[in-house]
Amino acid sequence: MKLLALVDCDNFYASCERVFRPDLKQVPVVVLSNNDGCVIARSKEAKSMGIKMGVPWFQVKKAYLAQGGKVFSSNFALYGDLSKRVMNILEGMVKKIEVYSIDEAFLDLQHVQNSNQAYEFGVYCRSIVHQWVGIPVRIGIAPTKTLTKVASHIAKHTNGGTGVYCLNKQKHIMHVLKALPVNEVWGVGRNLSKQLNQLGTYSAYDLMKMDIGFIRKKFSIVLERTVRELRGEPCIQIQNHIAPKKQIVVSRSFRKKIESLDALKPLISNFAVRAGEKLRHEKQKCSQVSVFISTSRFGKQLKHQGFNSFRFSHPTNDTRSILMGANKALNKAFKEGYPYAKAGILLSQFSCPVVVQKSLFEIMSHRHALKQDESLMRSVDELNSRQTQIYYASQCPANLSPIQKKMVSPRYTTNWLELPTAL
């Protein structure tokens, strides 16, 4: 039987914070979102203190710190580097791997003969990742991707276990699916599970028993695949290649509410510049830039959410065009008199950056100009990746660090000045 594995890093960001802080071994650790707004990762200890995922930091801060909990602003330089290391190790162990997110990967276990070997491989894999990088992982093994998610879920909730769980015997699968609420099945969201509940489908087992034809007609082919996968029939393949991004978002919440257009403009410009860098890094061009601004979810003040887009005549990755489009979209999205708490920029409708022109003369003249623009952007990116900073006129350098990261840990693995020290 063909088996797959899902390797999932435990509380990844919180675990990363511990790699170079042996003193935090048993201490509760939480990591906050950009701007220190919400809790986005919790160690086991923080979870058992009742800190919920996504909770606004200000709501739990006092009680959490009073109980000796430790808090960090997010340090994506560190998380990204440690993630890369984990994925590199996994890549060396199997022929086929799909890096599914910063802390998850699906492995094709085509080299194992049976579930015992698969289990042993899981235990070995887990110990190597822990030894080499210091990150704890759990591993779910099953015949389909959807079932590896279930197995990984069990591996997580089995205390004191090996962190590896193999789910491959039919009888055993039935038993486990009966106890699993349908909304915890991979790919079944809140809305879908509500609809399923109305049809009397409460557990993953109920879902698995539903008629395939009915599912396809009433719901979608996507849910049909989920049902088949729950039955042990592989439908979702391991993808070696990561699909190129379809959109880029840069957004932040503000420390202080902003009411005036003049104060918003430089911030939006900063986002546009960052988005342009990301776009060029992805080697893409976009045809549309959108701006969104919104007031706080909390409190009793006036609420407004503005959204507007600007379409370019030609696909572009030139920051100057993006700035121009963003400015126009902001003017339309903005309404006077609201205390805005968050804003962002969205680039979309990507296309491959090869431009086809119609005539030879156009190729000559246009290509030349385009080349100059491209090399200008390349130079700016190059300079900005070092210590120097090149600003666009509409940016506001003083406002360039609207991200509040008061409690960020050192970039232990990516910056010479922030290496860990030993006595």
Place this chain on the structure above:
Amino acid sequence: MTINYLGSISADDLPATFTKFFLEPVSVGFPSPANDYLESPIDLNQYLIKNGAATFLVRVSGDSMLNANIADQAILIVDRSLKPKHGSIVVASLDGDFVCKRLQLKPRLCLLPENSKYQPIYIQHGQDLDIMGTVTAAINKFE
């Protein structure tokens, strides 16, 4: 004459060099005799790092390992995948701090400094000694 249709080609498929031909001068001098012998330049990473995924850099603070040629502010190459042996130089965590010392397994578990100014650190029964990794090299910078 017979014509074989091999397929169509779109402008996207054309190599970038196709247009370079129009826009940039072509060098016409004698080709470099070294072209056939091109090798990549010497890479310090390759020399110092065997297992990149498991290797971390740590900066030394202090002179407790001076006799092992590890000066203050040296950069240590620490490989977490190597099993530390008796006599290995290791980075270990002790009471929440990282220390760089020589590991002694027998007759008693101990972390040895390499400088007579410092005392050996004996690991007490029940005390936790976490070894982060084995030091495979140290870089001392002089200027």
